[in-house]
Amino acid sequence: MNDRRGLLVWGASGHGKVVLECARAMSSFEPVSFIDDAYTIEGEFFGTPVLGTRACLAPALVRQYPNMVIAIGDNLSRAECFSVAVTWGFRLVTVIHPSAVVSCSALLGPGSVVIAGAIINANSTIGSNCIINTGATVGHDCSVGDHVHIAPHVALAGETRIGDYAHIGIGAVAVQQTVVGEHAVVGAGAVLVENVPPHVTVVGVPAHIVRQQARTVFDALSEVGSE
Amino acid sequence: MILVVTATLEAEAMECIDRARLLQNQTVAPLRTSEFLEMEVPERSREAGWDEVAIAVEDNQARAALWRHADSIGLLARSLIHPSSMISPSASIGPGSVVLARAVVNASGILGRGCILGSSSSVDHDCVLGDYVHLYPGVSLGGLVNIGRFATLHESAFVLPTVTIGEGARVGVRAVVLKHVPAHVFVSGIPARRSQATQPI
Numbered sequence: 296m297n298d299r300r301g302l303l304v305w306g307a308s309g310h311g312k313v314v315l316e317c318a319r320a321m322s323s324f325e326p327v328s329f330i331d332d333a334y335t336i337e338g339e340f341f342g343t344p345v346l347g348t349r350a351c352l353a354p355a356l357v358r359q360y361p362n363m364v365i366a367i368g369d370n371l372s373r374a375e376c377f378s379v380a381v382t383w384g385f386r387l388v389t390v391i392h393p394s395a396v397v398s399c400s401a402l403l404g405p406g407s408v409v410i411a412g413a414i415i416n417a418n419s420t421i422g423s424n425c426i427i428n429t430g431a432t433v434g435h436d437c438s439v440g441d442h443v444h445i446a447p448h449v450a451l452a453g454e455t456r457i458g459d460y461a462h463i464g465i466g467a468v469a470v471q472q473t474v475v476g477e478h479a480v481v482g483a484g485a486v487l488v489e490n491v492p493p494h495v496t497v498v499g500v501p502a503h504i505v506r507q508q509a510r511t512v513f514d515a516l517s518e519v520g521s522e
Numbered sequence: 523m524i525l526v527v528t529a530t531l532e533a534e535a536m537e538c539i540d541r542a543r544l545l546q547n548q549t550v551a552p553l554r555t556s557e558f559l560e561m562e563v564p565e566r567s568r569e570a571g572w573d574e575v576a577i578a579v580e581d582n583q584a585r586a587a588l589w590r591h592a593d594s595i596g597l598l599a600r601s602l603i604h605p606s607s608m609i610s611p612s613a614s615i616g617p618g619s620v621v622l623a624r625a626v627v628n629a630s631g632i633l634g635r636g637c638i639l640g641s642s643s644s645v646d647h648d649c650v651l652g653d654y655v656h657l658y659p660g661v662s663l664g665g666l667v668n669i670g671r672f673a674t675l676h677e678s679a680f681v682l683p684t685v686t687i688g689e690g691a692r693v694g695v696r697a698v699v700l701k702h703v704p705a706h707v708f709v710s711g712i713p714a715r716r717s718q719a720t721q722p723i
Contacts, residue, residue: 309647309665312629316610341612341629394608394626411608412626412644429626429644430662447644448662448680466662466680466698484680484698484712500712 300325301360302388305349305376306367307331307340310426314366314408315343317392324362324388349376352383362388364406365424370460374442377406377424387423395427404441422459440477458493467502524550524600525572527558527588528579555579559591574600577618577636582654582672589618589636589654599635607639616653634671652689670705679714694719 302324304315311329318324329345330352338345346356363385367373380387387406391397395413403409404423412430415421419433422441427433429447437451440459448466451457455469458477469475469487476493485502496506551572558575575597579585592599599618606623609615613627616635626644627633634653639645643661652671657663661675664683672690675681679693687693687703694710694717703709710717 309629312612313610313647316612316629392608411610411628412624412642429628429646430624430642447646447664448660448678465664465682466678466696482698483682483700484696498712 302327302362303360305365311366525575527577574598576600586654
């Protein structure tokens with residue numbers, strides 16, 4: 296309890312499992328438990344205790360589990376939980392799977408998660424509370440904002456800039472120096488050859504705008520799905 | 523000792539054999555499929571010292587037939603897992619599956635028997651792959667994807683979370699699958715649609 300290695304993973308879901316395994320693979324955290332807003336009573340998920348909802352957060356818990364990481368795919372929900380965790384005084388830790396490659400000149404913000412097989416190259420900056428998912432690659436000199444989700448197998452070429460809260464869908468590719476605005480949603484498999492304004496959804500090869508003002512990431516994704 | 527059964531004994535197969543040597547630090551020998559199918563009596567293979575077999579054949583149906591033959595002559599299935607791949611401790615890989623360099627299987631992923639995961643492919647949390655599924659290099663599956671047996675996903679195909687792909691279906695190169703794919707159809711494009719094409723692009 297006193298060695299300050301306890302870790303809470305917020306979100307007992309599929310993505311939560313992946314983050315939990317990344318944290319375990321780092322061998323830096325013990326004990327590790329979940330909290331999840333769907334667990335009104337204490338329970339267990341994936342062989343790991345779920346202590347309850349955010350209502351169980353208390354100073355004693357922060358002492359037992361000084362470290363926190365948010366494992367929720369939706370950017371806005373993840374950001375909201377992030378601010379709650381910061382308010383409680385948790386240390387938002389960066390979780391990097393040992394099989395990921397992160398350049399020693401890259402910077403990662405607090406609470407960001409780098410899943411297995413991802414690559415972050417020289418001089419790139421990743422903001423706080425981001426997800427760099429399975430096998431995604433971030434080229435040199437990229438700048439990724441806060442609360443961004445880079446889905447599996449996305450490839451960002453060098454000097455790409457991604458705004459806060461953007462969602463880059465599975466397998467999307469951005470050419471060098473692309474700028475993606477905040478809250479933008481990039482559809483799965485899209486190829487970005489020009490800049491993406493804030494608050495739009497783009498899909499296709501080459502990517503084109505299909506709607507303005509994405510309300511939330513998941514609204515927008517379901518729109519893409521029904522296209 | 524491991525017997526590696528291949529269709530061609532060409533470059534690809536030799537690479538597979540090299541990997542097997544590297545992985546298991548064991549004696550490995552290549553054998554053509556035709557010779558393997560002629561091997562009828564278990565004793566014959568054991569006399570030669572072979573107890574395990576890996577099958578490096580691309581075609582799903584052909585691979586399944588070879589595995590049935592391996593079962594019938596009592597050889598044990600050997601999975602080949604490249605050391606640079608990442609298999610989650612909670613994932614399970616069926617016997618005889620081949621996982622190539624830098625492939626990733628995340629939490630609770632389940633692979634059936636005789637599957638092939640190509641280089642740099644990724645299988646996310648809670649995915650279930652049936653028997654004899656083939657993911658070509660660079661394929662990426664979102665979480666909770668379900669793939670029926672004998673399905674083939676060609677290079678850099680992407681599948682959104684929770685989508686189901688039917689038995690024997692084929693997904694074209696760089697297709698993006700947003701909706702369920704019925705059994706035995708071929709889909710391609712972004713978003714993936716049914717296609718009459720015979721080529722995987």
